[in-house]
Amino acid sequence: MGKAAPTSLPADSGASPARRGSAERFIRLAGLVAYAWRYVRRSGTATFGLTLVAFWVAAALLAPLLPLHDPIAIDYAALNYPYPTLNHWLGVDPKGRDMLARIVWGARIALGLAPVSVLCGYVIGCALGTVAAYFGGWIDTVASRLIDVILAFPVLVLYILLITTVGPSALNIVAAALMSIVPAVARLTRGLILELKTRDFVAAAQLRGESSLYIMFVELLPNARGPVILDACARFGWTIVLIGILGFLGVGLPPPTPDWGGMIREATNVLLVWPHMAIFPCIALATLVIGFNLVADGIAELSNRA
Amino acid sequence: MSTTPILSYRELSVAYRAVGGSVEAVRAVTFDVEPRQSFGLVGESGCGKSTLAMATMGYLGDSGFISHGSVSLLGKDLVGMDAGALRAVRGSQIAMVYQDPMASLNPAMTIGRQLTEGPVRHGLFARREAREQAIEMLRGVRLADAERMLDRYPHQLSGGQQQRVVIAMALIARPKLILLDEPTTGLDVTVEAAVLDLIASLKERFGVTLLYISHNLGLVAQVCDRVAIMYGGEIVEIGSVDDIFKNPRHPYTRALLACLPGAGETRRRLPALPGQIPSPGAAIPGCVFGPRCGEFHAGLCDSRPITLERPFLGDHAVRCVRSRAISGAMPASSPAPLRRVPPSSPLVGIEGVSKTYVSAKGPFGLKPAYRTVNANAGLDFEANRSEVLAIVGESGSGKSTFAKILTGLETADEGKIIIGGNDIARTPARRRSRALLKTFQMVFQNPDDTLNPSFSVAAALRRSLKKAGVPRRDLARRVHELLAVVRLPQELGDRRPYRLSGGQKQRVAIARALAAGPSVLVCDEPVSALDVSVQAAITNLLLDVQDSNAMTIILISHDLGLVQHMADRVVVMYAGHVVQFGAARDVYSRPQHPYTEVLLSARLNPDPRRPTHAIPMARRESPAPGKGCCFAARCPRYIGPVCDAEAPPPRPASDRNVFYCHWSPADLARPLPAMPASGSP
Numbered sequence A: 001m002g003k004a005a006p007t008s009l010p011a012d013s014g015a016s017p018a019r020r021g022s023a024e025r026f027i028r029l030a031g032l033v034a035y036a037w038r039y040v041r042r043s044g045t046a047t048f049g050l051t052l053v054a055f056w057v058a059a060a061l062l063a064p065l066l067p068l069h070d071p072i073a074i075d076y077a078a079l080n081y082p083y084p085t086l087n088h089w090l091g092v093d094p095k096g097r098d099m100l101a102r103i104v105w106g107a108r109i110a111l112g113l114a115p116v117s118v119l120c121g122y123v124i125g126c127a128l129g130t131v132a133a134y135f136g137g138w139i140d141t142v143a144s145r146l147i148d149v150i151l152a153f154p155v156l157v158l159y160i161l162l163i164t165t166v167g168p169s170a171l172n173i174v175a176a177a178l179m180s181i182v183p184a185v186a187r188l189t190r191g192l193i194l195e196l197k198t199r200d201f202v203a204a205a206q207l208r209g210e211s212s213l214y215i216m217f218v219e220l221l222p223n224a225r226g227p228v229i230l231d232a233c234a235r236f237g238w239t240i241v242l243i244g245i246l247g248f249l250g251v252g253l254p255p256p257t258p259d260w261g262g263m264i265r266e267a268t269n270v271l272l273v274w275p276h277m278a279i280f281p282c283i284a285l286a287t288l289v290i291g292f293n294l295v296a297d298g299i300a301e302l303s304n305r306a
Numbered sequence B: 001m002s003t004t005p006i007l008s009y010r011e012l013s014v015a016y017r018a019v020g021g022s023v024e025a026v027r028a029v030t031f032d033v034e035p036r037q038s039f040g041l042v043g044e045s046g047c048g049k050s051t052l053a054m055a056t057m058g059y060l061g062d063s064g065f066i067s068h069g070s071v072s073l074l075g076k077d078l079v080g081m082d083a084g085a086l087r088a089v090r091g092s093q094i095a096m097v098y099q100d101p102m103a104s105l106n107p108a109m110t111i112g113r114q115l116t117e118g119p120v121r122h123g124l125f126a127r128r129e130a131r132e133q134a135i136e137m138l139r140g141v142r143l144a145d146a147e148r149m150l151d152r153y154p155h156q157l158s159g160g161q162q163q164r165v166v167i168a169m170a171l172i173a174r175p176k177l178i179l180l181d182e183p184t185t186g187l188d189v190t191v192e193a194a195v196l197d198l199i200a201s202l203k204e205r206f207g208v209t210l211l212y213i214s215h216n217l218g219l220v221a222q223v224c225d226r227v228a229i230m231y232g233g234e235i236v237e238i239g240s241v242d243d244i245f246k247n248p249r250h251p252y253t254r255a256l257l258a259c260l261p262g263a264g265e266t267r268r269r270l271p272a273l274p275g276q277i278p279s280p281g282a283a284i285p286g287c288v289f290g291p292r293c294g295e296f297h298a299g300l301c302d303s304r305p306i307t308l309e310r311p312f313l314g315d316h317a318v319r320c321v322r323s324r325a326i327s328g329a330m331p332a333s334s335p336a337p338l339r340r341v342p343p344s345s346p347l348v349g350i351e352g353v354s355k356t357y358v359s360a361k362g363p364f365g366l367k368p369a370y371r372t373v374n375a376n377a378g379l380d381f382e383a384n385r386s387e388v389l390a391i392v393g394e395s396g397s398g399k400s401t402f403a404k405i406l407t408g409l410e411t412a413d414e415g416k417i418i419i420g421g422n423d424i425a426r427t428p429a430r431r432r433s434r435a436l437l438k439t440f441q442m443v444f445q446n447p448d449d450t451l452n453p454s455f456s457v458a459a460a461l462r463r464s465l466k467k468a469g470v471p472r473r474d475l476a477r478r479v480h481e482l483l484a485v486v487r488l489p490q491e492l493g494d495r496r497p498y499r500l501s502g503g504q505k506q507r508v509a510i511a512r513a514l515a516a517g518p519s520v521l522v523c524d525e526p527v528s529a530l531d532v533s534v535q536a537a538i539t540n541l542l543l544d545v546q547d548s549n550a551m552t553i554i555l556i557s558h559d560l561g562l563v564q565h566m567a568d569r570v571v572v573m574y575a576g577h578v579v580q581f582g583a584a585r586d587v588y589s590r591p592q593h594p595y596t597e598v599l600l601s602a603r604l605n606p607d608p609r610r611p612t613h614a615i616p617m618a619r620r621e622s623p624a625p626g627k628g629c630c631f632a633a634r635c636p637r638y639i640g641p642v643c644d645a646e647a648p649p650p651r652p653a654s655d656r657n658v659f660y661c662h663w664s665p666a667d668l669a670r671p672l673p674a675m676p677a678s679g680s681p
Helices: A022-041 A044-062 A076-080 A099-135 A137-152 A155-166 A170-196 A200-207 A212-248 A260-270 A276-305 B049-057 B083-092 B111-121 B127-140 B159-171 B189-206 B217-223 B241-246 B251-258 B399-407 B434-439 B457-467 B472-485 B490-494 B502-515 B532-548 B560-566 B584-589 B594-601 B641-645
Strands: B007-018 B021-033 B038-042 B064-073 B094-097 B177-181 B209-214 B226-231 B234-240 B346-361 B369-384 B388-392 B414-419 B440-443 B520-524 B552-557 B569-574 B577-583 B650-654 B657-660
Touching: A022 A044, A022 A276, A044 A099, A044 A276, A099 A137, A099 A170, A099 A212, A099 A260, A099 A276, A137 A170, A155 A170, A155 A212, A170 A212, A200 A212, A200 B440, A200 B502, A212 A260, A212 A276, A260 A276, B007 B049, B021 B049, B021 B064, B021 B234, B038 B049, B038 B217, B049 B064, B049 B094, B049 B177, B049 B209, B083 B094, B083 B111, B094 B159, B111 B127, B111 B159, B127 B159, B159 B189, B189 B217, B189 B594, B209 B217, B217 B241, B226 B241, B226 B251, B234 B241, B234 B251, B251 B532, B346 B399, B369 B388, B369 B399, B369 B414, B369 B552, B369 B569, B369 B577, B388 B399, B388 B560, B399 B440, B399 B520, B399 B552, B434 B440, B440 B502, B457 B472, B457 B490, B457 B502, B472 B490, B472 B502, B502 B532, B520 B532, B532 B552, B532 B560, B552 B560, B560 B584, B569 B584, B569 B594, B577 B584, B577 B594
Parallel strands: B038 B209, B038 B226, B094 B177, B177 B209, B388 B552, B388 B569, B440 B520, B520 B552
Antiparallel strands: B007 B021, B007 B064, B226 B234, B346 B369, B346 B414, B569 B577, B577 B657, B650 B657
């Protein structure tokens, strides 16, 4: 057994359907979600991880609707007693801003920038790795050496260099994340494609006159999806940590944006006096990252079991 | 039966834990293996024979367990034994030889260490003594230069040498019983014959008992005294080798024997078994084989559990209620050869095609020592329209490389491949015209690799048809037609490859190749990865489509029986050279070239009364490799320096048969001394 999960989604059993009513499409989507949930429920690890992730996604999405304080409004009075109170459930930060609001709004930063970085990183990395592996020869040599060089570089120094030169912005954070996501993904994909391209179905595609582009992205890459999706889940968590690190080093989004890394940085000066100001954002960061990692573990577990 | 059996199974059932209960893989197996016997356990994949072996060794893993019955070794029950005692038994009384020698040798350890580790750990020998024993054992398995062999690593040995080392490893602790799980499946025919001969002689020398587990009926017929046939987790027939092969009574045994190609008339329709092996745990009332059985009688065969009975003289037992009624002639096979269109004019001409692989090997890639590997050296022959041209040879003879050059997956260094007046030897597939691509299509060896796991059967066929220029509105109809041609039910079109059996995958691969309407179908070992009964069905299908489309098949195979069955003409290759080329009937009846002679002599007949006498190959140093005859170093009919120095001239043995040798056809009529491939049963 051991191969990829042989459970097919109900959605791909038929050929692409003709136009359907929106109600029918909704039922179909709901069915798909219900199916996915039943699939995930078979693994406790994945269920728990997905619950953690879903909690933060919901928090990020609902942030404007929730009855929260303004995350950048300053409440000097609260600084007299910055601990959790009925008014400020998680207390306030060193500048007197509500912690709960900042953490909930901070989830939007983490969950906004990480998917963009991971998605872009995967598009570029998969393409690079696939092309290098499929063509081989000098293309592969150049691409592989480039990957080695970037991966050998002290990445953090590279980020700081990049961001201090061009200034902190969401785009630059994504660019910094890409610098480490792309080579890692390219290397992973390259290995998978190198193995896949020796399979006979690739020779069969060549014999029916398929173009290299078709073979690479229609015949080969979809078959690498298992490990790639697995890696993507783990990389989500990793990228959130990276964004946190950038915020902590002061090269993340500029204040007063509610960014978890930045919050921890601001709390370091008062860590011994008011430790909760650092602990709460740390817990937020940790639960989200653990959530993604557990989802990755759960998927691996499910695909091995099936 | 006064002696204690070495190995004794009593009502043994083995099950695997699965979601929602357990699945029985082996059911109520009862038989004895007597001392010094060669026992053959035969069955197709999924019949439970490997599970039985693993249960015997106590290697069932976490999910498998013995649910009922017992296995005992020399009267001691192995089932309840604790881990320590079991380990002692495994080290000293049972040994196992696995199918893939590379997988049972540790690549990071020298041969010497691997050989001595076990016996030293079990306290059989001291380390120094173990080393002497290891050298002795390596000599015993006829490995030259045993002392130096001890310091080598597994990757430095050939497949045959590795399997000899594994056998030496099994023998060094002087076990009473050796389990051999497909011991020669990955080896070439000539190496297989030598390894089997070796095992037989070691059996005599050390008095061990052998339990062969194999799907190869030829092997079992040649080397075993007693045979059990397994199907669906049960023993369906058990008896002496003569009982099983000369007087088979169970319909499954009979079907297996009847569908072997190579015996009887060529190109006849092989009586393939319908249906598939039952999935483990499938609830079949009565006889497990019932759903596929031609002798099935409703009400009789499916009413009650069928037991193993002994209705005949001797110790021949059959699990079939109708065994008394089934006898005499084997299942009828259609006598009519599958041929309506006879071969005609030459279609593809191959002139001096050469391909050399250069492998640069040097420490750290600093100083590349170039080594050239001749994959194809000056091939000359032609393929006719509507014929089956077989290319036979051992692994590494260059037959697959030739197939790749023909289809454009590789290009030749020199020579010409002429089709329709054009030379295509150096045109890779990506530069071939659509029409040329459609001319050559290919069926590959491994059914698991041949289909893209992401696409459904219908999607794969649609794509192939579309690339062959079929208009969009005809696609659905043509997919239906193709599925019908390869005799697959239409509903399979929606399935992805993981939900297909090996035979079904291979049918889809044939349909995909046919989508282009090729005039040449290159089949690279098309059935070697399939079970015997499935092989027959695919062979029939290939001959059917070849005939109805008046297509040329270039069959690449090491299976001499299959080649004899299918081929009109045969090209025999050795080390990239054509050594003989002629009509299949002539090549098989009068193998002229010494290599053809060796190859055919090593065949394992599925008939215990026609023992294999494999001609041993010589092993001498070739003074100038690359010059002279390619077979000079291994030739049992070596003449002298002329063989090393001069390329052998073509010798026309008849107007349809050419071979390359310094001997004349008259000289070669003299027979060679042969060695028996096995101890006499």
